[in-house]
Structure formats: structure tokens, C-alpha cells
Amino acid sequence: KQEVTQIPAALSVPEGENLVLNCSFTDSAIYNLQWFRQDPGKGLTSLLLIQSSQREQTSGRLNASLDKSSGRSTLYIAASQPGDSATYLCAGRGGSGGSYIPTFGRGTSLIVHP
């Protein structure tokens, strides 16, 4: 069964910093990995999806990478802004057991202060 871990659990940075959020998974037979953003009391907004055949995806100031061999994905946020403050979740789908249920980490709570 796929297990997903995210570190750090919380992060507080000044505006303008480049930062990296980490996500690790246990089964390298992952089908895809998706990064989400969650604002307080809201649902999940999809940020980036990386298929198993891809190494990275980019959207604006966000870049996500996937390394199946090491069981890691990173979300890179360039030039952080206060509006980036939110919880970031990663979810892995698929594994050796054949399940395609999205399995989530506990998230990284990000605060970007002015």
C-alpha cells in the first residue's frame, strides 16, 4: 500500500524567498503524483500533476519534480508571496498493489510573511 510523507509539516518564510516542499512515497511503481493547495476551510485545488513517465511539470512560479527511484517529489516555489500562504498536499496514485486511490501526505502548512 502506497504511503506518503511530507516534510516539513510547517514552514514560515519572508516574502521573496525560493522554497522547496518535500514529498516522499514508499512504492516506486507510482502511477502519478499530484500537488494540491488548500486554503483554510476550503477544498483542494490542483496545482500540478506529474505522470510516472515525466520528471517534472511547471506552472508559473511552481515547479514539481518526480524521482521514482528515490521515492521523492519536490514542489519548488519561486519568489514566494503572501498569497502563497496555504497548506500544500501531495497525493500519490498507484503502486505495486494496483490501487489507483489517491493517497495523501499530511501536508505542509506554509506562511509567507511580508
Place this chain on the structure above:
Amino acid sequence: SQTIHQWPATLVQPVGSPLSLECTVEGTSNPNLYWYRQAAGRGLQLLFYSVGIGQISSEVPQNLSASRPQDRQFILSSKKLLLSDSGFYLCAFTPEATEAFFGQGTRLTVV
């Protein structure tokens, strides 16, 4: 386009009362459907998932049940709510083997 609707957004219910949360999907057919619960400060816990009409799998035995009466409709129910059922409930779907889409969630408070 593919969309998901989940309601209500907020719900306050007394202990022992029934529950019905509804989720509908548009723009796709035969999606996989999911109900998750998110407790304060914790990750998303998978409650139920469905790969087709009438096919429901439960991940965690508890006071809740799920049904899929139509291809794009997923319902979460309880006959008698407990205080421990309070939380943030999220419905999601995956159109075949692509990205997951989430509803806006229901904040349930059992009093």
C-alpha cells in the same frame, strides 16, 4: 468541462440525527468516486471509494455509509451521528487514470 458539486458547505447537526451529504460530477462518465474526511491538523483519510454504480468499498469501519445510486452521484450517510463524526468531508473523482478533482468540502459539526 469536468466539474464536481458538493453540498451543503456547512452543516450543524445534533448527536443522534441522520446525515446525508451529496456529491455530483459533470462532464465525465464512469468516474472513480471518493469520500475523504479531514480532521483538524491531520491529513485526508479515505472513507469510501467507488469504481462503478453500486460498487462501494469502505476503508475504515465506522458510523458512516456510502451509496452510488447513479453513475455520477455519490452520497455519504449516517443513521445516527456521533460527536466524533465532526470534521471536514471532501468528495473527489478521478476520470479514468488522470488527475483527481475535489469538491469544496462540507464542514460538519455534530453538537
